[in-house]
Amino acid sequence: xxxxxxxxxxxxxxxxxxxxxxxxxxxxxxxxxxxxxxxxxxxxxxxxxxxxxxxxxxxxxxxxxxxxxxxxxxxxxxxxxxxxxxxxxxxxxxxxxxxxxxxxxxxxxxxxxxxxxxxxxxxxxxxxxxxxxxxxxxxxxxxxxxxxxxxxxxxxxxxxxxxxxxxxxxxxxxxxxxxxxxxxxxxxxxxxxxxxxxxxxxxxxxxxxxxxxxxxxxxxxxxxxxxxxxxxxxxxxxxxxxxxxxxxxxxxxxxxxxxxxxxxxxxxxxxxxxxxxxxxxxxxxx
Numbered sequence: 187x188x189x190x191x192x193x194x195x196x197x198x199x200x201x202x203x204x205x206x207x208x209x210x211x212x213x214x215x216x217x218x219x220x221x222x223x224x225x226x227x228x229x230x231x232x233x234x235x236x237x238x239x240x241x242x243x244x245x246x247x248x249x250x251x252x253x254x255x256x257x258x259x260x261x262x263x264x265x266x267x268x269x270x271x272x273x274x275x276x277x278x279x280x281x282x283x284x285x286x287x288x289x290x291x292x293x294x295x296x297x298x299x300x301x302x303x304x305x306x307x308x309x310x311x312x313x314x315x316x317x318x319x320x321x322x323x324x325x326x327x328x329x330x331x332x333x334x335x336x337x338x339x340x341x342x343x344x345x346x347x348x349x350x351x352x353x354x355x356x357x358x359x360x361x362x363x364x365x366x367x368x369x370x371x372x373x374x375x376x377x378x379x380x381x382x383x384x385x386x387x388x389x390x391x392x393x394x395x396x397x398x399x400x401x402x403x404x405x406x407x408x409x410x411x412x413x414x415x416x417x418x419x420x421x422x423x424x425x426x427x428x429x430x431x432x433x434x435x436x437x438x439x440x441x442x443x444x445x446x447x448x449x450x451x452x453x454x455x456x457x458x459x460x461x462x463x464x465x466x467x468x469x470x471x472x
Contacts, residue, residue: 213231213249214229214230214231214249214253214257214262214264215229215230215231216228216229216230217230219265219291219292219295219296220295221267221268221277221288221291221292221295222268222277222278222279222288222291223277224268224273224274224275224277225273225274226265226266226267226268226272226273226292226295227265227266227272227273228263228264228265228266228292228295228296229246229249229253229262229263229264229265229272230261230262230263230264230296231249231253231254231257231261231262232256232257232258232259232260232261232262233260233261234259234260234261235260235261235301235302235325235468236260236261236263236298236301236302237256237260237261237262237263237301237302237303237304237468238263238264238265238293238296238298238301238302238303238304239253239256239262239263239264239304239305239306239309240265240267240289240303240304240305240306240309240310240312240313241264241266241270241305241306241309242305242306242307242308242309242310242330242331242450242451242453243307243308243345243353243357243386243390243451244270244271244364244367244368244383244386245266245267245270245271245272245386245389246264246266246270246271246272247271247367247368247382248367248371249264250367250453250454250457251457251458252453252454252457252460252461253453255457255458255461255462255465256461256464256465259465259469260302260465260468263293263296263298263301265292265293265295265296267285267288267289267292267312267389268288268389269385269386269388269389269392270385270386270389271382271386275385276385276388276389276392279389279392279393280392282315282393282400282401285312285392285393286312286315286316286319289312289313289315289316290316290319290320290323293316293323298323299323300322300323300324300325301323301324301325302324302325302326302327302328302468303316303317303323303324303325303326303327303328304327304328304329304330304464305328305329305330305332306330306331306451306452306453307330307331307332307333307423307450307451308333308390308393308394310329310330310331310332310333310334311332311333311334311393311394311400311402312393313327313328313329314327314329314332314334314402314405314406314409315334315400315402315405317408317409317411317413318402318405318406318408318409319405319408321408321409321410321411324411325411326411326412326413326414326467326468327409327411327412327413327414327438328413328414328416328464328467328468329413329414329415329416329432330416330417330452330453330460331416331417331418331421331423331424331450331451331452332415332424332428332432333394333398333400333423333424334398334399334400334401334402334403335398335399335402335403335428335431335432336397336398336399336403337425337427337428337431340425340427341397341425342397342398342423342424342425342428343356343422343423343424344397344398345357345390345394345423346387346390346391346394346395355422356422356423356449356450357422357423357449357450357451357454358449358450358451358454358455359418359420359447359448359449359455360449360455363451363454363455364451364454367454368383403431403435406432406435406436406437407435407436407437408437409436409437409438410437410438411438412438412439412440412441413436413438413439413440413441414440414441414443414463414464414467415429415432415433415440415441415442415443416442416443416444416445416452416460416463416464417429417442417443417444417445417452418444418445418448418449418450418451418452418455418456419444419445419446419447419448420447420448420449421448421449421450422449422450423450424450429442429444441467443463445459445460445463448460
């Protein structure tokens with residue numbers, strides 16, 4: 187996994203709309219957007235139609251292979267939600283409405299009035315809600331391993347109830363990919379990095395607690411955007427039956443793709459396959 191890795195605090199300085207490039211040639215541009223008074227890092231790379239990317243578990247501690255491939259054709263905007271790597275604190279975010287408004291503020295703070303929107307895992311749950319509430323903001327929607335639904339007869343796995351060290355195996359078909367994605371960089375203070383990763387776990391827990399049910403099922407019918415639903419064939423978090431529930435619940439035209447040799451975090455397990463399918467969908471050829 188290449189690309190820059192964040193420190194404990196957000197990069198750059200200033201409030202909403204401040205655009206402070208901190209990256210060398212070839213790396214994403216970086217600036218901050220203020221959400222509830224907190225500075226949240228936004229990474230951008232590429233040219234063309236904007237595609238906003240909302241990350242899954244662990245956030246974006248580093249630029250990924252999947253984003254790099256997508257940036258070859260698109261302008262990728264990857265904001266960090268409060269509490270995740272690229273921010274210093276979580277702030278007063280407790281309800282689904284709090285997180286939804288924070289996500290909207292990040293997209294608006296990036297200067298976007300309309301964009302394609304892609305989310306992975308918990309990021310997909312938020313992306314779906316953004317499309318449900320602010321449909322005119324979203325052109326096309328991509329949901330990868332989406333959370334947000336719950337069936338008591340077939341519950342999704344609880345990432346917060348795992349034994350120590352078991353989370354990478356739950357999230358990725360190749361656990362080392364998640365380990366590498368969330369590892370600290372050389373010369374990073376281990377105590378500071380432990381705070382970053384612990385804060386990200388708390389932020390994810392606030393968003394999904396207690397069972398990953400964000401109430402999204404009652405709002406799926408409000409999504410009228412054409413939507414690509416992607417799942418890893420080896421997803422150990424979301425039951426396969428949820429695929430049909432998403433596809434039938436969304437009002438807009440849906441396309442379902444299942445990627446072999448990928449777990450829940452498809453963007454880490456299969457960056458090339460995922461980026462190809464997303465690119466084809468956004469260009470209207472897939």
